[in-house]
Amino acid sequence: MDMPTLTLGQFSLVFNVFSLTLAAFAASTIFFWMQRDRVAPEFRTALTITGLVTFIAAYHYLQIMFDWKSAFTLADGAYVASGAPFNDAYRYVDWLLTVPLLLIELLLVMRLSRAETVSKGWLLGGLAALMVLLGYPGEISSDDGTRWLWWSLSMIPFLIILYQLFVGLGDAIARQPAESRGLVSAARYLTVVSWLFYPIVFVLPMLGLEGAAAETALQVGYSIADLVAKAVFGLLIYTIAVRKTEAQAG
Amino acid sequence: MDMPTLTLGQFSLVFNVFSLTLAAFAASTIFFWMQRDRVAPEFRTALTITGLVTFIAAYHYLQIMFDWKSAFTLADGAYVASGAPFNDAYRYVDWLLTVPLLLIELLLVMRLSRAETVSKGWLLGGLAALMVLLGYPGEISSDDGTRWLWWSLSMIPFLIILYQLFVGLGDAIARQPAESRGLVSAARYLTVVSWLFYPIVFVLPMLGLEGAAAETALQVGYSIADLVAKAVFGLLIYTIAVRKTEAQAG
Numbered sequence: 329m330d331m332p333t334l335t336l337g338q339f340s341l342v343f344n345v346f347s348l349t350l351a352a353f354a355a356s357t358i359f360f361w362m363q364r365d366r367v368a369p370e371f372r373t374a375l376t377i378t379g380l381v382t383f384i385a386a387y388h389y390l391q392i393m394f395d396w397k398s399a400f401t402l403a404d405g406a407y408v409a410s411g412a413p414f415n416d417a418y419r420y421v422d423w424l425l426t427v428p429l430l431l432i433e434l435l436l437v438m439r440l441s442r443a444e445t446v447s448k449g450w451l452l453g454g455l456a457a458l459m460v461l462l463g464y465p466g467e468i469s470s471d472d473g474t475r476w477l478w479w480s481l482s483m484i485p486f487l488i489i490l491y492q493l494f495v496g497l498g499d500a501i502a503r504q505p506a507e508s509r510g511l512v513s514a515a516r517y518l519t520v521v522s523w524l525f526y527p528i529v530f531v532l533p534m535l536g537l538e539g540a541a542a543e544t545a546l547q548v549g550y551s552i553a554d555l556v557a558k559a560v561f562g563l564l565i566y567t568i569a570v571r572k573t574e575a576q577a578g
Numbered sequence: 579m580d581m582p583t584l585t586l587g588q589f590s591l592v593f594n595v596f597s598l599t600l601a602a603f604a605a606s607t608i609f610f611w612m613q614r615d616r617v618a619p620e621f622r623t624a625l626t627i628t629g630l631v632t633f634i635a636a637y638h639y640l641q642i643m644f645d646w647k648s649a650f651t652l653a654d655g656a657y658v659a660s661g662a663p664f665n666d667a668y669r670y671v672d673w674l675l676t677v678p679l680l681l682i683e684l685l686l687v688m689r690l691s692r693a694e695t696v697s698k699g700w701l702l703g704g705l706a707a708l709m710v711l712l713g714y715p716g717e718i719s720s721d722d723g724t725r726w727l728w729w730s731l732s733m734i735p736f737l738i739i740l741y742q743l744f745v746g747l748g749d750a751i752a753r754q755p756a757e758s759r760g761l762v763s764a765a766r767y768l769t770v771v772s773w774l775f776y777p778i779v780f781v782l783p784m785l786g787l788e789g790a791a792a793e794t795a796l797q798v799g800y801s802i803a804d805l806v807a808k809a810v811f812g813l814l815i816y817t818i819a820v821r822k823t824e825a826q827a828g
Contacts, residue, residue, distance in 0.1 A: 336663070344667040351637050351675060355630045362611065362626045365618070402661070 331399050331409040332540040344395040344548045349551045353386035356559040360566060371569035374436035378562040381426045381433065385558050388422040389414070389551075400469075416467060419550065422522060423460045428453035429517055430561060431489070434515055437568045440500055452492055459485040463530065473533045479530055484488040486527065507575045508568045515564045521556035525549065529558060579595065581649050581793070587788040588794040589650060596643040599801045603636035606809040610816060611747040619824055621819035624686035628812040631683070633677045635808050638672040639801075641665070646797075666717060669800065671709040678703035678810060681739070684765055687818045690750055702742055709735040722784045729780055736777070742769060759820045765814045772807035775799065 334342075360379035364372045392415075399414040400407040430450040435445050459482050466478030493516045504512050529546055584592075610629035614622045642665075649664035650657040676695050681702040709732050716728030743766045754762050779796055 340663070340665065340667060344665070344671055347641065347668070348671045348675065351634050351671070354637070355634055355675070358611075358633065359626060359630060366623060402790065485662070 330422055331338070332538070332543055333409070333415055334400065334407040334539060334540050336405065336543065338540055338544040341533045342544055343393065343396055345551045346389055346396060349394060350386055351365040352555060352559055353389060356382040356562060357386060358424040360562055361432065363566065366426070366573070368567075369441065371437060371573065373567060374433050374569060377429050377433050377436065379566050380430050380469065381558050383561060384423055384425050384429075385554060388418045389554075389564050391418050401488070415465075420460060420464045420467065421549050422554075424457055426558065427456040427460055428488040430557065433454055433562070433565050434512075437572075438497075438500060438570075443499070448492070448497070453487060454491075455489050456486040459489070463526075466530070475534050483527060486523070493519065496501065505572065505575060507573045511564060511568045511571065515561065515568070518556065518564060520562050522553050524563070525553035528554075581664055582788070582790045583659070584650065584657040584790050585792065586657065587718070588790055592794055592797045593643065593646055595798050595801045596646060599805055600636055600639040600643060600793050601637060602745065602805060602809055603632045606632040606812060607636060610812055613816065616817040616823070617816075618777065620689065621823065624683050624815060624819060627686065628683050628815050629680050631679050632812060634675050634679075635672055638668045639804075649734040656711055666810055667714070670710060670717065672798050674707055677706040677710055678724055678807065679698060680769070680807065683815050684762075684769070687822075688747075688750060688762060690823075694750070697740070698747070702739060705739050705742075707716050713776075716747075716780070724737040725784050729777060729820045733777060736773070743769065755822065757823060757825050758818045760770075761814060761818045761821065762782070765811065765818070768806065768814060774804055774812070774821060775803035821823070 355503055357379045360375050360382065364375045368376060395412075395415050395418070398412045399410055399441040432449050435452070440448065462478055462482035462485070464478075466482070469475055469478075476490040497516070501512055501516075503507065529549055532546065533540060607629045607768065610625050614625045617625060645662075645665050645668070649660055651660040669823040681752045682699050685698055685702070690698065712732035712735070714728075716732070719725055719728070725795055747766070749763055749767075751759065779799055782792060782796065
């Protein structure tokens with residue numbers, strides 16, 4: 329897809345949001361890893377993985393930030409496409425690695441039986457990877473029919489994940505200790521709300537939204553959705569682990 | 579805003595101050611994180627966050643240092659604007675992330691009740707983020723009226739923060755143990771004095787101060803204010819945590 333010509337303000341806004349997102353992910357990673365010693369040993373794997381998710385995201389935002397800079401040239405007071413491609417695949421590679429891990433974080437902090445953690449982990453992780461993989465052929469196509477086909481296919485695992493979070497895991501959430509039940513439930517609502525952003529953004533070009541303003545909104549929107557789905561979600565996971573640790577000690 | 583032509587001395591002074599600031603923030607970060615095990619467990623989150631603030635600042639000074647270099651070209655013995663923009667937004671992105679965290683450091687080291695920490699954290703952190711966001715539209719405007727408007731709006735959350743630090747938290751500071759009460763009180767004075775620098779610098783161009791000397795003074799001044807507000811403030815937080823740890827042990 330050719331990049332549209334951006335104003336100085338649009339280019340800078342996106343660049344600065346990428347830089348903020350990179351800094352926030354790097355800082356979150358260190359926070360989750362450093363604070364591992366503040367939770368009981370059985371929650372430390374969850375925090376390791378929570379930090380891995382933001383670490384992988386920080387790496388990809390570093391690459392995205394460099395790509396954004398090289399995809400444009402400043403000419404006559406505007407940023408025009410330089411001819412160098414802006415690599416959309418970084419986002420898909422990021423999601424392929426991090427989205428299964430996000431669901432595994434949630435399972436680990438819930439402390440289900442080992443058998444249940446393993447079976448739900450494979451099921452939800454596999455569905456999440458499938459969801460991302462099925463979206464990609466649509467993302468790189470500029471044909472609306474092709475985009476709708478892969479979008480629809482990708483929505484199937486997404487809907488199964490939602491079903492699992494709200495029905496399949498319903499019992500397990502009801503069995504959570506009182507001090508963390510509300511937070512665990514909030515974590516799955518945060519998952520749904522932040523994840524819904526991606527299929528909506530995907531269909532915007534099919535509805536005719538293109539050009540400089542749409543590109544700017546899309547990049548800013550993806551960054552905010554990523555921050556909520558990974559860093560804010562991670563803080564919820566951390567808080568659940570701290571609460572459960574305190575309840576054990578008390 | 580176009581960059582003025584700088585003398586060799588002005589350009590180098592700013593560059594070297596940026597480099598000093600970067601080195602000082604990187605060193606502070608490592609100090610705060612490495613010394614976590616010298617304080618009682620309940621103060622370790624405060625030191626994690628203290629180090630995150632200087633870590634995020636180090637990242638932004640690295641970017642600012644590179645930007646400064648690319649914004650000028652050496653020509654005929656002077657540094658003239660190269661046409662590449664000097665990105666003012668790095669400072670605002672930095673403040674947006676770090677200023678709420680600075681207030682949270684202070685709350686964490688005070689050891690209030692959980693409910694009070696959470697409610698004051700959201701209040702002060704939210705006000706701090708609002709203060710930075712309201713300053714930005716003024717910063718990027720070259721119209722004095724627009725600058726005064728956003729400056730005034732930004733001062734509202736600033737004044738509420740001051741009120742909270744000196745009245746809202748007054749009781750909590752009076753309840754601090756004797757060995758750290760003076761330091762906690764000093765931390766809030768340091769906050770006010772170092773933070774006052776920013777709105778003053780903001781109005782300098784509106785009072786007619788422009789050109790090479792003003793730009794040099796502004797960049798050096800911002801760097802010193804950042805060092806005081808983040809690294810020196812962090813050392814105070816660290817000292818409070820050490821004193822409280824010793825008092826518990828004794």
